[in-house]
Amino acid sequence: MTQPLLLDVRGLDGGYEPLQIFRKIDLQLAQGGAVGLFGPNGHGKTTFLRTLSGIIDPWDGNIFFEGVQLNRPGPRGSRRWRNFNYDAVTRRRMDAKAVARAGLIHVPQGNLLFPDMTVAETLSIAPYASSGRASASERLDYVFHLFPRVKERRTSKIRFLSGGERQMVAIGVGLMAAPKLLILDEPTLGLSPKLRGELSEAILTIRQSGVPLIVVDQDIAFLESLIDVLYLFDHGRISRRIEKADMPTHEEIMKLMFGEDHQ
Amino acid sequence: MTLDTIALILLGGVVLGALYALMATGLALVWTTLGIFNFAHGTFIALGAYIAWQIASTDAFGAGFVVGSLVSVIGMFLIGTAVYYLLIKPFERSPDIVVKSVITTLAGATILENLINIAWGPRNKQLGAVLTGDIQIIGLVISRNEAAAVAVSLLILAALGIFLQRAPLGRAMRAVAQNREAAQLMGIDVVRLYAVAFGLSAALAAIAGILIGSIRFMNPLMGSDPLMKALIVVIFGGIARFTGPIYAAFIVGLLEAFMTYAVGLYWSPTVLFVIMIVVLVAKPEGLFGKHRKSV
Numbered sequence A: 001m002t003q004p005l006l007l008d009v010r011g012l013d014g015g016y017e018p019l020q021i022f023r024k025i026d027l028q029l030a031q032g033g034a035v036g037l038f039g040p041n042g043h044g045k046t047t048f049l050r051t052l053s054g055i056i057d058p059w060d061g062n063i064f065f066e067g068v069q070l071n072r073p074g075p076r077g078s079r080r081w082r083n084f085n086y087d088a089v090t091r092r093r094m095d096a097k098a099v100a101r102a103g104l105i106h107v108p109q110g111n112l113l114f115p116d117m118t119v120a121e122t123l124s125i126a127p128y129a130s131s132g133r134a135s136a137s138e139r140l141d142y143v144f145h146l147f148p149r150v151k152e153r154r155t156s157k158i159r160f161l162s163g164g165e166r167q168m169v170a171i172g173v174g175l176m177a178a179p180k181l182l183i184l185d186e187p188t189l190g191l192s193p194k195l196r197g198e199l200s201e202a203i204l205t206i207r208q209s210g211v212p213l214i215v216v217d218q219d220i221a222f223l224e225s226l227i228d229v230l231y232l233f234d235h236g237r238i239s240r241r242i243e244k245a246d247m248p249t250h251e252e253i254m255k256l257m258f259g260e261d262h263q
Numbered sequence B: 001m002t003l004d005t006i007a008l009i010l011l012g013g014v015v016l017g018a019l020y021a022l023m024a025t026g027l028a029l030v031w032t033t034l035g036i037f038n039f040a041h042g043t044f045i046a047l048g049a050y051i052a053w054q055i056a057s058t059d060a061f062g063a064g065f066v067v068g069s070l071v072s073v074i075g076m077f078l079i080g081t082a083v084y085y086l087l088i089k090p091f092e093r094s095p096d097i098v099v100k101s102v103i104t105t106l107a108g109a110t111i112l113e114n115l116i117n118i119a120w121g122p123r124n125k126q127l128g129a130v131l132t133g134d135i136q137i138i139g140l141v142i143s144r145n146e147a148a149a150v151a152v153s154l155l156i157l158a159a160l161g162i163f164l165q166r167a168p169l170g171r172a173m174r175a176v177a178q179n180r181e182a183a184q185l186m187g188i189d190v191v192r193l194y195a196v197a198f199g200l201s202a203a204l205a206a207i208a209g210i211l212i213g214s215i216r217f218m219n220p221l222m223g224s225d226p227l228m229k230a231l232i233v234v235i236f237g238g239i240a241r242f243t244g245p246i247y248a249a250f251i252v253g254l255l256e257a258f259m260t261y262a263v264g265l266y267w268s269p270t271v272l273f274v275i276m277i278v279v280l281v282a283k284p285e286g287l288f289g290k291h292r293k294s295v
Helices: A045-052 A096-102 A119-125 A136-146 A148-152 A163-176 A193-208 A220-226 A250-258 B003-034 B041-056 B065-091 B097-120 B144-166 B168-178 B180-185 B190-215 B224-237 B244-282
Strands: A007-016 A019-029 A034-038 A060-065 A104-107 A181-185 A213-216 A229-234 A237-243 B134-137 B140-143
Touching (some): A007 A045, A019 A237, A034 A045, A045 A181, A045 A213, A104 A163, A119 A136, A119 A163, A119 B168, A136 A148, A213 A220, A229 A250, B003 B041, B003 B140, B003 B144, B003 B168, B041 B190, B041 B224, B065 B097, B065 B190, B144 B168, B168 B180, B168 B190, B180 B190, B224 B244
Parallel strands (some): A034 A213, A034 A229, A181 A213
Antiparallel strands (some): A007 A060, A229 A237
């Protein structure tokens, strides 16, 4: 092996105790690559991404980022110990802060950010995660260049922004953190077609500048323009891995997922 | 009521208001960042005063007021973080953390109070006036010591305000208060930040305790009445803004001073509570409150 994979997820189990949401997830991402996750709502994509970024603990399996293991190895403790106070008795198996500082940046779905802080203040917090990987002012110029709208609204409080502007700020915050891998969870969810187009274009620019991505979206055409590999997510498992070369159309995907024609 | 009496009452009210503002801001800091109410805050006030006394007083170590205050503030910062790790951190992610922390901080308050009793005894002590003599401000005579206490309170509140607005750590604190998960995803160490917020709040309590010990006197229960007032102030003023509790503190201080004059010491808390209930019924978010919580 010459170069370690950027992200290597092996046999990951997880969920919200006592409910297991996803099982045995394997996902590989090469340096400089981009993958898409596609699947119906409520099948565990977001939970999987929350586990990946350390918000909730994985139950079993391993996560390697640039060859470094992010989680504590081995399955979690026995059931007897889990009945006691998790935060007092059990050590966390993953640390969101460490994940972010390693460069794995997660822009969550429907991010509400900090309602009572201004856009500029919000952007000024992000460099916590970049831990000296990039100069903050350069990143800020880049974000303002990419989203001129964010620059216009930089003195407004987040709660006065529209949904689209908020999403732009959220992605901008992710970029401020100088990501080695950027996770975007449904970045265009609930936006008007016009805004969706604007945002998709910006994400494409980000991708072309060489930032590796994991993108969840329901729009196959948008994903196809962005990624090398598509993973189909189904009932908490990855049901299929599709290379870009044989990317299916929307109708074929529907057929794959639901087993019938949806014309 | 002569003009002189009014002036005296006003001065007394301003001094009270400055002290309440310090205590209420400490409480509000924890309430907004951690979302819990710290019932040990009053005991922090007493403990801070006693530590300062132990270091400063000529009856004890006799190291002087400045050294005593510094040791007390730094010591209380550390004790505050320890209290956070022992009493609050274990319930970090439990959904009823508010209820549990009421019990654990009450327990902590009782334990600390008894420790103070054992260490220093229940009798009143005095930290002693730092500055002697009076000064005149626009024709009003006020003791230098009380004027200094007001000035110190206002300076510290201003510094805290600037810290929360400008400093990266202060901004991170406001961020965690508004959206814990998003803050985590930005690489902010939430647990350490909570500990720092708790420690800062305890340090503010220590400063309040030192000022009270210097212009009044101290005993192990000295914090319980101010805690009650600070609670009124926080609820009265709302916590939507950093400045809300500060304005409210001065209003409550002045009200209390006038009430004490008008209806006597015995009835003034009752009247205060009645006013508070009326305000809350009319405006549940507090006088200066908006609908959402943030620092």
